[in-house]
Amino acid sequence: MVFINEWLPNPSGADTxxxxxxxxxxxxxxxxxxxxxxxxxxxxxxxxxxxAIGAGDYLVLRRSETKLTLRNQGERLVLVDAQGRLVHEASFLGSAPEGKSVSRMGDRFIFSDPTPGEANSAAHTALLANDYPAAAPLQPAFSSGEFLLLLFVCAAALAVLALFFIKRNENLSQLFFGRH
Incomplete structure (x- = not known):
């Protein structure tokens, strides 16, 4: 089987x-x-x-040849055959550290020192503890600011609904607003 084995989305220096x-x-x-x-x-x-790619061989495709721009945050790569069938896919969510490649280790991907054209190695990497299943989020779904905004919007919606029901109910309207 042919795999997307490793990729460098955020090289040290110019991405191009x-x-x-x-x-x-x-x-x-x-x-x-x-x-x-x-x-x-x-x-x-x-x-x-x-x-063609030989048995056990690696094929390195450089940006200068492919013209593909790899995003430094939340990137996904897909390899399809001539009939358009999915052969392999690889992705990460979050930010890719500068100078670290997304490297396949078994059925997982880690950020590690790049090894283009060679077997992937987890040696000499301080990021080994950051290993995640393929396509697993590397960042929480909400930042604290986004969570607070969501909380505020929900509270405002509840307040509007409460006000609507209080005004529609005669007893509650008199209790809160002193009128019928």
């Missing part, structure tokens, strides 16, 4: 010079990639053409 995606064939036979496409989260795609 350093971004890349690595594919890996873990099978025992070469795989023809004619018509296959790599799609980024912004909807752009790069068709791999008439390439």
């Amino acid at each position: 010079e350093g971004e890349w995606v690595e594919l890996w064939n873990d099978g025992v036979e070469a795989v023809g990639l004619y018509g296959w496409a790599l799609q980024s989260g912004n909807g752009k795609a790069f068709v791999l053409g008439s390439r």
Whole structure:
């Protein structure tokens, strides 16, 4: 099977010079990639053409060739075959640390030191403790500011509803407003 094995969305320095995606064939036979496409989260795609990837080999696709822009926050990559069927996908939510690649380790992805064209390694990384299942959120769903805004909107909606029912009920209206 061919995997999206590693990718560097936030290289040290200019993104245009350093971004890349690595594919890996873990099978025992070469795989023809004619018509296959790599799609980024912004909807752009790069068709791999008439390439093949040998058994156990890595294929590094640099941004200068693919023209794909990898987002530094919340990116998703999809590899599809010539019939448009999903072959593999990889994603992360949150922010990619500068100079760290998104590296496949088994069925998980971690941020680690880049190893383009080589086996992924968790060595020499301080971020090993930050390992997450593929596509798991790396940040909470709401920031504290967003939560407070949501709380305020809900409280305001409840206040409007309470006022509506008090005004419609004659006894409550007289109790709160002193009139019928």
